[in-house]
Amino acid sequence: MLDKISNANFVPDGRVYHVSVKSGQVANRIVTVGDPARLHRFKRFLDKEPKPFEHASARGYTTVTGRYKGVPVTLIAIGMGVAMVDFFVREVRAVVDGDLAIIRFGSCGSLDPSLPVGSIGIPKQALQISTNYAHWHGESDKEAEPPYLFSPPIPADADLQAALVSSLSGSVASSTCKVRSLELHASADCFYSSQGRIDRNFQDDNETLIDDLVKANPDCASLEMESAHLLHLSHLSPNIRAAACHMVFADRTGGAFIDPAVVEELEPKVGRACLDALVGWDVEREHPERGAVWE
Ligand code: URA
Numbered sequence: 406m407l408d409k410i411s412n413a414n415f416v417p418d419g420r421v422y423h424v425s426v427k428s429g430q431v432a433n434r435i436v437t438v439g440d441p442a443r444l445h446r447f448k449r450f451l452d453k454e455p456k457p458f459e460h461a462s463a464r465g466y467t468t469v470t471g472r473y474k475g476v477p478v479t480l481i482a483i484g485m486g487v488a489m490v491d492f493f494v495r496e497v498r499a500v501v502d503g504d505l506a507i508i509r510f511g512s513c514g515s516l517d518p519s520l521p522v523g524s525i526g527i528p529k530q531a532l533q534i535s536t537n538y539a540h541w542h543g544e545s546d547k548e549a550e551p552p553y554l555f556s557p558p559i560p561a562d563a564d565l566q567a568a569l570v571s572s573l574s575g576s577v578a579s580s581t582c583k584v585r586s587l588e589l590h591a592s593a594d595c596f597y598s599s600q601g602r603i604d605r606n607f608q609d610d611n612e613t614l615i616d617d618l619v620k621a622n623p624d625c626a627s628l629e630m631e632s633a634h635l636l637h638l639s640h641l642s643p644n645i646r647a648a649a650c651h652m653v654f655a656d657r658t659g660g661a662f663i664d665p666a667v668v669e670e671l672e673p674k675v676g677r678a679c680l681d682a683l684v685g686w687d688v689e690r691e692h693p694e695r696g697a698v699w700e
Contacts, residue, residue, distance in 0.1 A: 414496070421496035424481075425462035428500045432470050432477035434683040435507045436676070437493065439631065441467045443510075444482035447676040451478070466493065476684040487594055487634045494638045494645070504644045504688045506565060508679045509635055513590070513651035514600065516619060517626040520653055522663040524583040525675060526626055527569050527650045528590035530558035531633035534599045534618070540610065552610040553599055555621055558589055559636040562646035565686065569648050572682040577674045588624035590651065592633035600628050601657075615657065627651055650675065 419427040438444055441461070448469045451457050457471030466489075467482040481497070483489045498505065513526065520526055533556040540550040570586045578584040593599035598607065601614035618625055632649035639647035652671060654663045 415499075419500075421499055423462060423464040423492040424466045424468065424496040425464070426460060426468050426497070426500060428502075430458055430460065430470055431468065431481075431497050431501050432479040433501060433503055433505055433688045434476065434686060435479045435481060435497070435505065436679045436683060437481050437483055437507060437509045437635075439483060439485050439511055441482040443672065443676075444469060444480050446672065447480055447680075450673075450677055450680060451480075464492070465489065473680045474684055478680060478683060483631075485596075486630055487592075490631045490634045491638070494635065498642060498645065504646065506562075506683060506686050506688055507635065507639070507645065507647040508565065508569060508683055509632055509647070509649040510675055510679050511629050511631060511649065511651050512654040513627040513629040514655040514657040515627050515653040516615065516657055518656075518658050520583065520585060520587075520626050522653050522656050522661050523581065523667045523671065524585065524653045525573055525577060525650055525671075526585055526587040526590065526653065527566060527573060527648070528561060528587040528627070528632070529563070529566055530560050530588065531590040531592055531636050531649070532556045532558050532622065532625070533633040533637065534591055534593040534614075534628075536594055536599055541608075553614055553617075555591075555618060556633070558622075559633055559640065561636055561648040562639065565646050565648035565682070568682040568685060569650055569679070572678040572685075573650060573675065576678045576681070577671065582671060585626075587626045589622055590627045590629070590632060590649070591618060591622070591625050592630055593628060594630070596630060600630075627653065628657065650679065 414422040451471035461467045465484045470479040483493045535554045540552040573584045598609040639645040
């Protein structure tokens with residue numbers, strides 16, 4: 406196990422350094438969220454027996470592993486941003502044998518007026534928006550260096566994305582909640598600057614960012630901070646399948662923000678739909694007894 410991360414970022418009892426879990430404490434099927442409070446609201450969906458394993462790491466990760474409808478699953482809250490996704494995927498990969506199927510549920514801003522607050526988008530692809538430090542620093546010609554770089558689209562796992570569309574359409578969609586499969590989503594490395602939020606205290610050079618993004622990627626419907634890196638990592642390792650869904654919290658074209666009562670109503674339905682999509686999933690080379698050491 407230890408040779409799976411070359412510089413062996415493990416503590417002596419076999420736990421990975423940041424997520425702080427070891428072999429047997431994470432299932433092959435994972436639902437990841439940002440907010441630990443959301444994870445605590447979802448953990449009541451797990452079977453009562455065997456009693457779920459739960460651990461909060463000193464670095465901001467909370468892991469709950471149990472069974473959902475009899476199938477081992479892990480819920481993990483990872484906080485925000487690319488670095489937290491990176492620790493999560495690499496360290497979990499290091500301690501779980503066999504396939505990983507990962508569904509992320511997060512919040513997002515909408516760039517598409519037909520995707521209002523309270524809607525759910527399930528992207529087929531996500532691109533990454535990265536701050537291009539060379540625009541502000543160093544000897545290069547600032548005009549020649551754009552402040553923000555848009556990666557090519559990175560595909561979600563097509564089957565897992567379709568399973569999510571089906572599960573969410575069946576149990577969450579309503580006259581007030583649109584569930585839509587999206588062609589393209591974008592994840593940014595920051596919440597403010599690289600998502601085009603203007604902050605007069607900083608020279609972010611982001612006044613045209615949203616227009617530039619949509620001009621270059623007319624299908625891009627939503628923005629958040631984590632999913633593109635998750636999808637990226639899933640393509641760098643042979644046995645990881647990943648997809649994401651996002652609830653629209655902010656309408657970036659009209660300015661509306663979601664009512665907390667709407668989140669309260671929709672969130673549990675989305676959580677269950679994510680778990681249903683995951684447990685219907687055929688994971689290869691799962692633990693032979695479909696169990697885990699924590700039991
Ligand atoms: N999360 C983000 O990163 N951006 C938004 O606009 C909303 C949620």
